[in-house]
Amino acid sequence: MKTRLGLSLFAAVLIFFLCAGYLARALSSESPGCVKCHTDEQILKSLYTPPKLGPSEGEG
Amino acid sequence: MYKGFMVDKSILGKDIHFDEGCGSCHGGNEKGVTKETAHRGLVTRPSNQADTCGKCHEDIAKPFKTSLHFTTEGQRHGVSGRFSHKELKTFNEKVFEKSCRTCHASCGDCHVKAPVIGGINTGLIRGHRFVRKDEGKTCALCHGGRVYPEFTGEYGGNADIHYQKGMICVDCHKKEGFHGDGTTILRTRKEVKERPRCTHCHPPGEAKTEKAQVAHKTHSGKLSCYACHAGGSYRNCYDCHLGKGATAKPGFVLGLNPRDKKTVTTLRIIPTVRDTFASAGIAMEGYDRLPNYWDAAPHNIKKRTERTRSCDVCHEEKKDFLTKELLLKNGSKANEGLVYTPKSIAK
Numbered sequence: 001m002k003t004r005l006g007l008s009l010f011a012a013v014l015i016f017f018l019c020a021g022y023l024a025r026a027l028s029s030e031s032p033g034c035v036k037c038h039t040d041e042q043i044l045k046s047l048y049t050p051p052k053l054g055p056s057e058g059e060g
Numbered sequence: 061m062y063k064g065f066m067v068d069k070s071i072l073g074k075d076i077h078f079d080e081g082c083g084s085c086h087g088g089n090e091k092g093v094t095k096e097t098a099h100r101g102l103v104t105r106p107s108n109q110a111d112t113c114g115k116c117h118e119d120i121a122k123p124f125k126t127s128l129h130f131t132t133e134g135q136r137h138g139v140s141g142r143f144s145h146k147e148l149k150t151f152n153e154k155v156f157e158k159s160c161r162t163c164h165a166s167c168g169d170c171h172v173k174a175p176v177i178g179g180i181n182t183g184l185i186r187g188h189r190f191v192r193k194d195e196g197k198t199c200a201l202c203h204g205g206r207v208y209p210e211f212t213g214e215y216g217g218n219a220d221i222h223y224q225k226g227m228i229c230v231d232c233h234k235k236e237g238f239h240g241d242g243t244t245i246l247r248t249r250k251e252v253k254e255r256p257r258c259t260h261c262h263p264p265g266e267a268k269t270e271k272a273q274v275a276h277k278t279h280s281g282k283l284s285c286y287a288c289h290a291g292g293s294y295r296n297c298y299d300c301h302l303g304k305g306a307t308a309k310p311g312f313v314l315g316l317n318p319r320d321k322k323t324v325t326t327l328r329i330i331p332t333v334r335d336t337f338a339s340a341g342i343a344m345e346g347y348d349r350l351p352n353y354w355d356a357a358p359h360n361i362k363k364r365t366e367r368t369r370s371c372d373v374c375h376e377e378k379k380d381f382l383t384k385e386l387l388l389k390n391g392s393k394a395n396e397g398l399v400y401t402p403k404s405i406a407k
Contacts, residue, residue, distance in 0.1 A: 033089075033090055033091065033092050033093065033098045034081075034082040034083070034086070034088070034090060034098065035067070035069075035072065035082070037095070037098070038065060038066065038067040038082075039066065039067050039068075039069040039072075041062075041063075041066060044062045044065055044066060045062045047062075047095050048061075048062035048065070051179055051180070051181055
C-alpha cells in the first residue's frame with residue numbers, strides 16, 4: 001500500500017512537473033497563441049470572418 | 061482574405077521587430093487559447109500611436125507628428141479659408157476628427173499592411189515584414205481615386221512616361237516629405253520642402269532638340285510643365301456632401317494657378333460646394349473667398365501631347381482654357397480670377 005501510494009504520488013508529481021515544464025516552455029517561447037494561429041493557414045482560414053462593407057472615401 | 065493575416069514564420073526570430081513578442085505592439089492576451097480570449101484588449105493598428113515605433117525609431121516617430129500624412133492638416137487648411145471663426149470651431153468639433161482625420165496614415169500603412177479602403181482589408185504586405193516601400197500595396201490604395209490609376213494608365217490612355225520608364229512613387233517623393241521635419245506642422249503640400257519638382261531632374265536648357273528648347277525658353281515662368289506635358293484628361297470631383305462623397309468625371313482645364321495668379325497651369329475642380337457641410341450646420345460664410353479650382357499635378361506626363369505638337373492649340377484655338385461661360389454654375393466668385401485667354405501669335 002505504502003509503496004503504491006508513494007509511487008502514484010511520485011507519478012503525479014512527475015506528471016505535474018512535466019506539464020508545468022511544458023507550460024512554462026510554451027509560455028516563455030514567443031507568444032505561442034498569436035504565432036500558432038497566425039502562421040497556420042488551416043487554423044486562420046477557419047477563424048476568418050469576412051468584413052462587412054461600409055461607405056468610405058479615399059484621398060484620391 | 062485570411063491570407064492577409066498570415067505572418068511568415070521564417071521572419072520570426074530573425075527580424076528584430078518580433079524579439080519582444082507580438083504583445084509588445086498588439087497588446088492582447090498572449091495566454092488566450094481561443095480567438096476571443098487571445099484578442100481581448102487587442103490593438104489592431106498599433107502604429108496609429110506612432111510612439112509604438114518611436115521606442116526604437118524616435119528620430120522618425122517624433123517629426124512624423126508634424127507631417128501631412130499624420131495630421132491631414134492639408135484638408136483642414138484647404139477649406140478653413142471659407143469659414144468664419146465660429147464655423148471653424150464647429151468644423152473642428154464636428155467634422156475634422158470624425159471625417160477628415162480618419163484617413164490619416166499610420167506608420168504601418170506604408171510599412172506593414174495595406175490600408176483599409178472601402179471596408180476592404182487586404183492585410184499584411186509581405187507576411188508582416190517591415191518593408192521600406194511597396195507602393196502598389198500602400199500608396200496605391202489611399203491614392204487610388206486618381207493619382208495611382210492615372211499614373212499607371214488604368215483610367216485609359218497611356219501610362220505616365222515615368223511609369224513606362226520603370227519609375228514609381230518613391231522615385232520622386234522622398235521619405236523626408238512623409239516623415240515630416242518636426243519643426244512646424246505643415247499645412248499644405250507646397251510647404252513640403254522635399255517635394256519633387258520637374259526641374260530637379262530636367263533642368264532648364266537640357267532639352268536635346270531646338271523645338272523643345274524654344275518651347276521651354278519662351279514659356280519659362282508663364283506656363284507650368286503640366287500645361288504642355290499632361291497627357292490628357294485627369295479626374296475632377298464634383299458635389300461632395302459630408303458622409304456621401306463626391307462624383308468623379310474626367311476633364312482638362314487650363315487657367316491661372318490660384319496660388320500665384322500668374323502662371324497658367326492645369327486646374328482641378330475640387331468637390332466643395334455651397335452645401336457640402338450643411339448637414340453639420342456650417343453655411344460657409346466665406347465660401348466665395350476661395351475658388352473651386354486648384355492647381356493640379358496630373359500624373360499622366362507624356363513627352364508628346366497635342367499641345368507640344370501644335371502651338372495653335374493654345375494660341376489660336378484656346379482649347380480647354382477656362383472662360384467665364386465654362387465656369388461651374390453657382391460656383392465661388394473667386395473662380396473668375398482664374399479665367400485666362402492666351403494671346404494670338406499668328407503673324
